[in-house]
Amino acid sequence: MSAGLIGLDWGSTHLRAYLYGADGHALESRALPHGIRQLPAGGFPEAFSSAVRDWPALPVLACGMVGSRNGWQEVPYLDTPTGVERLAQHLTRIAAPDGHALYLVPGLHDTHRPDVMRGEETQIAGVLAREPATTRLLLPGTHSKWVRLRDGIVTDFATVMTGELYGLLRQHSILGAALPEARDDADAFRRGVAAARGSGPAGALSLLFSARALMLDGVLDPAAVPDYLSGLLIGEELRMALAAGWADADDAIPMVGEGPLCDRYRRAADTFGLRLARAPDGTTADGLWRIAAAAGLVPAPATITS
Numbered sequence: 691m692s693a694g695l696i697g698l699d700w701g702s703t704h705l706r707a708y709l710y711g712a713d714g715h716a717l718e719s720r721a722l723p724h725g726i727r728q729l730p731a732g733g734f735p736e737a738f739s740s741a742v743r744d745w746p747a748l749p750v751l752a753c754g755m756v757g758s759r760n761g762w763q764e765v766p767y768l769d770t771p772t773g774v775e776r777l778a779q780h781l782t783r784i785a786a787p788d789g790h791a792l793y794l795v796p797g798l799h800d801t802h803r804p805d806v807m808r809g810e811e812t813q814i815a816g817v818l819a820r821e822p823a824t825t826r827l828l829l830p831g832t833h834s835k836w837v838r839l840r841d842g843i844v845t846d847f848a849t850v851m852t853g854e855l856y857g858l859l860r861q862h863s864i865l866g867a868a869l870p871e872a873r874d875d876a877d878a879f880r881r882g883v884a885a886a887r888g889s890g891p892a893g894a895l896s897l898l899f900s901a902r903a904l905m906l907d908g909v910l911d912p913a914a915v916p917d918y919l920s921g922l923l924i925g926e927e928l929r930m931a932l933a934a935g936w937a938d939a940d941d942a943i944p945m946v947g948e949g950p951l952c953d954r955y956r957r958a959a960d961t962f963g964l965r966l967a968r969a970p971d972g973t974t975a976d977g978l979w980r981i982a983a984a985a986g987l988v989p990a991p992a993t994i995t996s
Contacts (some may be wrong), residue, residue, distance in 0.1 A: 694988045696748050696790070697978035698741060700756035701809060702727050706974075707741040709748075714979045714988070716972075718745075726755050726762075734762040735787050742790060749987040750786065751978050753795040754809035757782065767799035767806055773843040774815045778984035795981060800846050807847060809974075810835050813946050816977030817969050818842050821944065826937065828966065830947045830955050832857075834927060836936035848936060852927045853951075859919055865901045870913045876957075878914035882921025883958045886929055894926035924958045937964055944969040 697708040703725035709718040724730060724737035732739075734756070742750065757765035765782045777795060786792035797808030810829050814837060817824055822842055829835040832853035838845050860866040886894035901919050904910040910918055931937040942965040945952045952968040959966040982988050 694748065695979065695982050696742055696745060696750040697975060697982070698738075698750060698752035698756070699754055699809070699812075699974045699978070700752050700761075701725050701754040705737060705741055708975050708978065709745050710979055710988075712988075714976075714983070716975055719975075726758070726760060738790075738792070739787050742788060747789040749982070750790045750792045751781070751795065751982045751985075751987060752792060753812035753974070753978060753981075757794040757796065758808055763794065765794045765796045767797045767808075770798055770800050770847070771840075771843045771845045772798055772811075773841075774818065774980055774984050777811060777815065778981050778986075781981075781985055793985070793987065795978075798844060798847070800848075802846065803848060805847060805849050807835055807849070810837075810946075811844070812977035812981065813973045814839075814844060814977065815980045816973030816975065817944060817946060819976045819980045820970065824944060826941060826943045828931075828937075828943050828945045828947075828955070830945060830951050836931055836934075838936065848934070850927045850930065852923050856920060856923050859898070859923075860916060865898065865915065865919065869915055872916040873913045875911070875914040875917040878910060878917040879921040879954070879957070880961070881910075882918040882923075883925035883928075883961045884921075886922050886925025887961055889926070889929070894922050894929065897922060920954065921958065924954060925961070928955075928958055928962050928964060932962060932964070939963045939965075941965070942967055946973050 694712040695710040699706040705722040705724045707720040708716045711717045722741055730736045756762050763784045768780055780796050781793040783793050795812055797806060798811045799806050817827060825839050827837040834850045834852050835847055837847040885897050889897055901915050905912055905915055937943060945966050946969045956966045
């Protein structure tokens, strides 16, 4: 099968490369430790050459932090509402080694909040390639994204720094200081989620110090404190999502993210009567192909089939 495109998912800590066949399916993939924060001595050109080495001189489409202010070249954000076609119309071409034509995908800017995303727009395109009727989407992670769509167009989105807050509390606060190695404690996690759900107008941030109080009272084992904090923060994110209208108990919401984290969100969602289901793997790869097809970089239709 002939090849048709090279796709790069180029973030802060990772670089993933995909060689696509003419039908839009990946023939080969590579993972390199050359995110934009840990480039080799030769910088972006050397990392690029390593990613595409021995592959044909095809068009290359890259998404993620490679197009950020600290990336290879800054690509302006597009204001919402924006869909795949508009993303495809605003690709930025830059010079790349080895005879490749390299195009960068722009991120999105919600001017009303304000808020930004870079890389997630391509994951959204990948979800829409399989489920074009999607109207809500959750991308849990260090910076969770709650996205609303209409007719395949991203209308607005919100970022919640749940993962980063957890890391800061765990590593740099009195709540996480000098704790023993964490263990998987489902009861402590559920307790945290339930506390967030019942936190009322004050919200779960008013209960953060309860992690220490419960430990000192002997109610929480020190090794269970991380799971309690995780439940409290994820629970607060879900409580906010319902209050803000980002989530609706009547509709199932697909999630794009790492399996274990998505499992945590799904367990927490049960407490709130929400239905969250993990989207199929490969959304970034699917999204890159769909954007490339919309931009005319490949002749195939902008649709991915299972």
